[in-house]
Amino acid sequence: MRLGRLDFGDRTPVLLAPLAGYTDAAFRAVCRRFGADLTYTEMVSADGLTLARRVSKGFRKTIDLLAAEEDDHPLGAQLFGKDPARLAEACRIAVGERRIETIDLNAGCPVRKVVNSGHGVALMRDPPLLGRIVAALRAATDLPLTVKLRSGAETINVVECARICEREGADAVIVHPRTRAQMFGGRAHWPLIAEVKQALRAPVVGNGDVTSAELALRLREETGCDAVMIGRGAVARPWLFAQVRAAFAGEPPPPDLDGAGRLALLRELGALLEKTKGPARAGKEIRKFALYFTKGFPGAAAARQAIAGAATMDAMLERAGLVFLADKKGDVDGRSS
Numbered sequence: 563m564r565l566g567r568l569d570f571g572d573r574t575p576v577l578l579a580p581l582a583g584y585t586d587a588a589f590r591a592v593c594r595r596f597g598a599d600l601t602y603t604e605m606v607s608a609d610g611l612t613l614a615r616r617v618s619k620g621f622r623k624t625i626d627l628l629a630a631e632e633d634d635h636p637l638g639a640q641l642f643g644k645d646p647a648r649l650a651e652a653c654r655i656a657v658g659e660r661r662i663e664t665i666d667l668n669a670g671c672p673v674r675k676v677v678n679s680g681h682g683v684a685l686m687r688d689p690p691l692l693g694r695i696v697a698a699l700r701a702a703t704d705l706p707l708t709v710k711l712r713s714g715a716e717t718i719n720v721v722e723c724a725r726i727c728e729r730e731g732a733d734a735v736i737v738h739p740r741t742r743a744q745m746f747g748g749r750a751h752w753p754l755i756a757e758v759k760q761a762l763r764a765p766v767v768g769n770g771d772v773t774s775a776e777l778a779l780r781l782r783e784e785t786g787c788d789a790v791m792i793g794r795g796a797v798a799r800p801w802l803f804a805q806v807r808a809a810f811a812g813e814p815p816p817p818d819l820d821g822a823g824r825l826a827l828l829r830e831l832g833a834l835l836e837k838t839k840g841p842a843r844a845g846k847e848i849r850k851f852a853l854y855f856t857k858g859f860p861g862a863a864a865a866r867q868a869i870a871g872a873a874t875m876d877a878m879l880e881r882a883g884l885v886f887l888a889d890k891k892g893d894v895d896g897r898s899s
Contacts, residue, residue: 563765563788566706566733568600568636568663570789574782574810575599576803579769579793580640580666580710584850587630588834590637592827593796597803599789600636603628605668608643608652628660629838636663640710642671644680644691646698653702664706667699669723672712672742683742686723687715693726700731708767710736713754716743724758724766734765736791746794755785767791774802775809782810798854800827821886824855828882832875845875852882859885 563570578585578593580602590601610624630637639662643649653665669692671682678684685692692709699707709727713720724735739754740746750770759766768787772778773795781790796802805815819827831851835844852869856862865885872878 565600565664565708565765568706570599575789576778576806576810577767577789577791578602578796578803579791580605580638580668581793581797582671584797586627586835586847587634587838588831589797589800589851590634591631591834592800592831593803594634596801597807598792598796600638600664601634602638602640602666603630605640605642605671606652606656608641608645608649611641611652611655612648625656625659628656628662630660631838635661638662638664638666638708640666640668641699642668642676642681644685644695646691646695649695650698650702653699657703657705662705664708665699665703666708666710666736667695668710670710670712670736670738672740672745677715677742683712683715686711686719689719689723689726692723693730696727696730696732706733708732708734708736710738710769712737713739713741713744713751715741718754720754721757721761724762728762728764732764734767734788735762736767736769737787738769738791738793740770752781752785755781755787759786759788765789769793771795772802772806773799775805775815778806779809797851798857821859821888825879825883825886828852828855828879832879836875841875845878848875849878852878856882856885859888861885861888 563575576599578598578601582604585604594601604627606627628639639656641649641652668682669685676682709732711720711723727735737755737758739751755768765788767789768781768785769791772790772792778790801819808815832848835847849870862885865881868881869878872881
């Protein structure tokens with residue numbers, strides 16, 4: 563698959579979805595070690611980049627969402643907003659401030675405060691506006707440009723929107739086939755990805771409900787998508803990238819990490835968070851991963867409050883370790899939401 567100037571060869575690339583609150587530099591590093599071919603930043607506000615530029619502290623806080631380690635490439639920056647000119651300016655700022663290999667427009671976030679501001683999936687209510695935004699971004703950069711879409715806001719119009727994005731210069735579209743009303747519940751309607759694939763000449767990335775190597779293979783087979791993007795499934799199991807890549811190569815997927823492996827991974831992630839965000843923030847942010855990683859282990863539900871309320875990272879890791887190591891077999895259900 564080719565994405566503009568990015569060439570992934572003949573294989574099906576596996577991408578890490580942009581996830582607010584999760585896909586920072588530390589988590590991306592872990593996913594990349596397990597085989598993610600392309601990672602994305604958390605979504606970055608175009609208003610934050612442009613309007614906050616006059617206020618150094620506000621600008622730095624926003625631009626720091628694009629911070630990356632030297633080996634965290636290729637890296638995509640996901641922008642959100644609704645004003646074509648401001649998004650174009652934000653794109654130029656981001657590319658000028660950071661080393662970025664691709665730009666993605668968020669036209670799929672269903673969160674209420676985002677949609678109520680006219681951003682995210684709200685753009686799909688106004689396909690002509692979406693087209694003007696894509697055209698403005700296309701004029702602002704020669705980097706590969708993608709657009710992340712849902713099935714639609716109130717109506718199912720992803721095929722129409724995808725065609726407009728392609729016409730205005732997008733190099734690929736990413737389709738998460740849930741409506742705004744579904745949020746993250748229910749099932750992703752994969753046949754819509756197949757419809758978009760049939761309608762476009764540009765590559766189509768399939769996203770939604772990929773929580774195992776088997777499901778990644780099914781998604782590719784049933785939709786014909788050119789790449790697979792993994793979001794929440796990777797938060798619970800970053801090693802899923804290694805499993806999917808093996809399956810795509812026709813090899814047996816490696817097993818899920820056992821308790822000891824998950825504890826070691828938590829420690830690695832904690833160290834990366836301390837390096838990039840400092841001890842105080844790292845101690846707070848590692849908790850959510852500990853809760854995901856322990857899910858399904860005997861005693862995890864009872865330990866949830868202790869893990870979440872631990873005062874330090876060491877205390878949290880110690881409590882999580884008791885959960886992991888209590889189950890020597892590490893026999894957990896590999897499927898996670």
